[in-house]
Amino acid sequence: MQRIDFDLDAGHDFVELNQLLKLVGIADSGGQGKAIVASGDVSVDGAVELRKTAKIRAGQVVRIDDTEIRVLG
Template sequence: MQTLDFELDRDFVELNQLLKLVGLCDSGGAGKQLVASGAVQVDGAVELRKTAKLRAGQRVRVSDVEIRVLPAR
């Protein structure tokens, strides 16, 4: 499994935007489609809210890629 770290520079990031920012989707719209397909898990549970607010400490999984949302340093 590939692990990507995303350092949060604000209070939260929306799920569809996170997928775009780490390069798993070309756009926020593509991120919304991926979430709607049921292929995205947040903290081990399928997440269908396209703009779910993710905060530091959460983990997102898409197939064999895990994204760790980290606090800003």
């Protein structure tokens, strides 16, 4: 499994899920990120997440296929 640590920028409490996928290189654009989330292949803290702009905060873990993204604050 590939693990990616993502640091939230100082002063930001969250990142939108579709943007997170773009920022770590899983999606080429925010639109593609939305499509990936809509496909049902993304989970947050072990539960499938279908909200494209779900607020992902420090401490949460996002999984897609064999990739795990840990959001750090």
